[in-house]
Amino acid sequence: MSVDIEPERIAAMLRQFEVERFLYDEAALLDARRFEQWLELFTDDARYFMPIRRTRTRDDLEREFTQPGEMAFFDDTKGTLARRVNKLATGRSWSEDPPSRTRHLITNVRVVEVRGDELDVESNFHLYRTRLKSEETSWIGSRRDTLRRLDGTFRIARRTILLEQTVLLSSNLSNFF
Amino acid sequence: MALELEHANDLVSLTSGELDRRMFSDADIFEQEIVEIFGRAWLFLCHESQIPKTGDFLESVMGRDNVLVVRQKDGTIKGLLNTCSHRGNAVCRAEEGNARSFLCTYHGWSYGIDGRLIGVPGHKAFYGSKLDKAEHGLREIAQLAVYRGFIFGTHDSAAPPLEEYLGATGRLGITLLAARGDMVVVPGIQKFIIPCNWKFAVDNLFDWYHPQVTHASAFNPAVIPPAPKPAEQPARVQIDMAGVHTQSGEEIGVPVTEITGTDFDQMVLVGEYGHAIGGPRVGATISRTASSEHHWRSEPDAQDALGPIGIDVDGHPSIFPTVWITTSAQLSLRIPRGPMQTEVWWFTFVDRNATPEERRRQLRRGHLLFGPAGLLEQDDGENWAQSTMQTSGLASGRIPQLLTMGLGQGKLVKEHGLARIEGTTSEHGQLWTYHAWAQWMRGLSWNDLRAATEPGDIL
Numbered sequence: 001m002s003v004d005i006e007p008e009r010i011a012a013m014l015r016q017f018e019v020e021r022f023l024y025d026e027a028a029l030l031d032a033r034r035f036e037q038w039l040e041l042f043t044d045d046a047r048y049f050m051p052i053r054r055t056r057t058r059d060d061l062e063r064e065f066t067q068p069g070e071m072a073f074f075d076d077t078k079g080t081l082a083r084r085v086n087k088l089a090t091g092r093s094w095s096e097d098p099p100s101r102t103r104h105l106i107t108n109v110r111v112v113e114v115r116g117d118e119l120d121v122e123s124n125f126h127l128y129r130t131r132l133k134s135e136e137t138s139w140i141g142s143r144r145d146t147l148r149r150l151d152g153t154f155r156i157a158r159r160t161i162l163l164e165q166t167v168l169l170s171s172n173l174s175n176f177f
Numbered sequence: 178m179a180l181e182l183e184h185a186n187d188l189v190s191l192t193s194g195e196l197d198r199r200m201f202s203d204a205d206i207f208e209q210e211i212v213e214i215f216g217r218a219w220l221f222l223c224h225e226s227q228i229p230k231t232g233d234f235l236e237s238v239m240g241r242d243n244v245l246v247v248r249q250k251d252g253t254i255k256g257l258l259n260t261c262s263h264r265g266n267a268v269c270r271a272e273e274g275n276a277r278s279f280l281c282t283y284h285g286w287s288y289g290i291d292g293r294l295i296g297v298p299g300h301k302a303f304y305g306s307k308l309d310k311a312e313h314g315l316r317e318i319a320q321l322a323v324y325r326g327f328i329f330g331t332h333d334s335a336a337p338p339l340e341e342y343l344g345a346t347g348r349l350g351i352t353l354l355a356a357r358g359d360m361v362v363v364p365g366i367q368k369f370i371i372p373c374n375w376k377f378a379v380d381n382l383f384d385w386y387h388p389q390v391t392h393a394s395a396f397n398p399a400v401i402p403p404a405p406k407p408a409e410q411p412a413r414v415q416i417d418m419a420g421v422h423t424q425s426g427e428e429i430g431v432p433v434t435e436i437t438g439t440d441f442d443q444m445v446l447v448g449e450y451g452h453a454i455g456g457p458r459v460g461a462t463i464s465r466t467a468s469s470e471h472h473w474r475s476e477p478d479a480q481d482a483l484g485p486i487g488i489d490v491d492g493h494p495s496i497f498p499t500v501w502i503t504t505s506a507q508l509s510l511r512i513p514r515g516p517m518q519t520e521v522w523w524f525t526f527v528d529r530n531a532t533p534e535e536r537r538r539q540l541r542r543g544h545l546l547f548g549p550a551g552l553l554e555q556d557d558g559e560n561w562a563q564s565t566m567q568t569s570g571l572a573s574g575r576i577p578q579l580l581t582m583g584l585g586q587g588k589l590v591k592e593h594g595l596a597r598i599e600g601t602t603s604e605h606g607q608l609w610t611y612h613a614w615a616q617w618m619r620g621l622s623w624n625d626l627r628a629a630t631e632p633g634d635i636l
Contacts, residue, residue, distance in 0.1 A: 010552075042273050045632075050550075051365070052365040052366070052367060054271075054272050054365075055270065055272045056271045056272070056273070056274050057270075057271050057274060058294040060271070060274045060275070063274075064439065066364055066365035069394075069536075070363055070364040070365045070540075071363050071364065071365030071366070071367060071523075071525050071540065071543060071544070072365060072544060073367060073548065073549065073550050074550050075540065075544045076544075077311060080427070080541075080544075080545060081550065083399065083400050083401070083545075084400075084552070086399040086400050087394045087395060087396065087397065087400045087552060088394075090393070090397045090399075091394075091423075092393035092394040092397070092429065093394035093555075093556065094391065094393075094394070094556050094559065094560075095555045095556045095558070095559050121525060133558075135372075149409070166272065166368070167368040167369065167370060167520065168367075168368065168369035168370070168549055169369075169370055170369065170370070171369065171370065171371040171373075171549070171558035171559065171562060172369075172548070172549045172550070172554070172555045172558050172559075173549045173550035173555070174550075174555045
C-alpha cells in the first residue's frame with residue numbers, strides 16, 4: 001500500500017527532523033561540557049544575543065526587550081564566544097569548578113521561515129542548573145535561531161535568547177543557552 | 178534602635194583591622210541597617226538621561242521602599258513612594274516607561290505624575306465628598322537632588338544637602354564618570370540576584386588583591402588579551418606565591434595583567450560619611466600600557482573638574498553605601514534584599530557624542546567584563562555568597578574577618594579637600610568603609626556622624 005503525501009510535506013518533515021536532530025545534538029554537547037565542539041557549530045559571522053527584558057505595560061510592550069546596540073546579558077560574536085570557551089578551559093574558572101550540573105531540554109521546535117540556505121527556527125528551552133550543595137537555577141525561555149546549511153548539516157548564524165525573567169534570578173550566567 | 182556605642186565599635190576595629198563576622202548575616206543587624214543607613218543616607222536612584230521627557234519614570238529602590246522617579250512637566254524630578262495612600266497597593270507595576278497618571282488597580286485611586294490624588298471612585302457617593310484629596314497624594318521621599326546628572330534620594334529630611342553629603346571624595350567619584358563627556362545611560366539595566374550580604378559586594382570594589390586569583394581565568398591572554406605595552410616599561414615585581422597551590426597540588430601561577438603587581442602604585446582616598454576611592458594611579462597605568470582610555474583626561478574641562486589629585490586617580494570610587502563607579506564608565510548599585518541576598522544593578526554610560534565605533538567599544542566592554550555574564554564578574558558572586566554563608570556558622574562566625582593589609586602604615590595626606598594614602602595594594606578602602614558603617618549604625622546625629630567619619634592621620 002502506498003501513502004500519497006505531497007513532496008513538499010515530505011521535504012518539510014525531513015527538514016523538521018534535521019533541525020531537531022541538530023538542536024538536540026547541540027544540547028548534548030553543552031551538557032557534556034564539550035564547549036570547543038559546541039563553538040564549531042557557529043558560523044564565523046555568528047551573533048549570540050540575550051537582551052534584557054523589562055516589565056512594561058501592555059501598550060509599551062514593543063520596548064520590553066532591549067535591542068542590538070543597547071545593553072544585553074549577552075551580545076557575543078564567535079570571537080567573544082571563543083573567549084568564554086577559552087576561559088572555561090583554563091582550569092582557573094572558579095565559578096565553573098566544580099562544574100555546574102546542567103541539563104538542556106529543547107522543545108517546541110518550529111521552522112518559521114526558509115530563505116534558500118538559511119532557516120529561521122524557534123524553540124523553547126529549559127536550562128536546569130545545580131551547583132555545589134543546594135544552588136538551583138531554572139532558566140526557561142525561547143530561542144530564535146538562524147541556521148545556515150553547510151556541508152550537509154547546519155551552522156548557527158544567529159541566536160537570540162529570550163528569557164522569561166526580568167531581574168535575573170541567578171548569581172551569574174556562566175553557562176551557554 | 179541604634180547599636181550602643183561600644184557594641185558598634187566592637188564590630189569593627191580600626192586598630193586591629195578585625196571585624197565581627199556577624200555583621201554579614203545577622204538578621205537584627207540587617208534590620209538596623211535598613212533604619213540607620215538606608216533610612217538616612219543619600220541613595221542613588223537613576224540618571225537624568227533615563228527619564229528625559231515629561232511623564233518618563235523609572236522605579237528605583239531605597240532600602241525596602243520602591244520609589245517612582247518621575248520627570249515633571251516643568252522639567253524637575255520627583256521621587257514618589259510607589260504605594261497607594263488608601264491601602265498601600267503599588268500604583269505602578271512597570272519598572273520603567275512613560276505615564277500620564279498612576280492608577281491603583283485595587284480601588285481605582287488615580288494620581289497625577291506629580292503625585293497629586295486626582296480621582297477617587299465614589300468620592301461623592303461613598304465618601305460624601307469628605308475625603309480631602311489634597312492630603313492623600315502619593316508620598317514624596319524626604320529629599321531628592323541631582324549631582325552632575327546623577328539622581329539621589331534620602332528618607333531623612335534632616336540629611337545635609339547632597340553635595341555636602343558627597344563631600345570632595347564622593348563628588349570626585351561621580352566626576353570621574355561624568356567628566357568623560359556628555360554621559361548618558363545606555364538602555365537596559367542588567368539586574369541580578371546574588372545570595373550574599375551587600376557589604377561583601379561593596380568591599381570587593383576596593384579589593385585589588387583578588388583579581389589575580391579570582392579572575393585568573395579571565396586574565397588568560399586567550400580570554401582578555403593584555404593591553405598593548407609601551408616601548409619602555411618599568412620593571413615589574415612579581416607577587417610572591419610561595420606555598421600557593423590548587424587542590425590537586427599545581428602551582429596556580431600569577432597572570433601578568435595591568436592591574437596586578439606588588440610594584441603597582443595605588444592611591445586610596447577616604448572621606449566623610451564613608452565614601453572612598455581605591456586603586457591604581459593613572460601615572461602607573463599609563464607607564465605600563467599604551468592604552469588610549471585616558472584621552473578624556475587631557476580635555477581642559479575634565480582637568481578642571483578632576484583637580485590636581487583627581488586627575489591621577491584610576492581607582493574605583495564608592496559612594497557610601499551602595500554605589501560603585503567603575504573605570505569602564507559603568508555604575509553598579511548593590512541593593513540589600515536581606516542579610517544574605519543582594520540585587521545588583523548595572524548602569525552602562527556612553528558619551529552622547531561618541532562615534533559609532535566608540536559606542537560599540539564601550540558596549541562591548543560592558544557586555545564582556547561585568548554583569549552576570551561578565552568574564553570578570555562571573556567569578557565574583559560565588560566568593561561573596563560562600564563568604565556570607567560561612568559567617569552564619571556558630572564557630573566560623575566567631576573567627577574575625579581580617580582587613581589588616583597595610584594596617585597602620587597608611588599615612589593620610591590632606592590636600593585640596595581630599596585625604597589620600599599612597600602605596601601598594603592595601604585594605605584601607607574596605608576598612609574605612611566598615612569603620613564608617615559602624616559609625617552609621619550608632620545612630621549619631623549628622624554632625625556627630627560627620628565628625629566620627631573625619632579621616633585621621635594614619636589608617
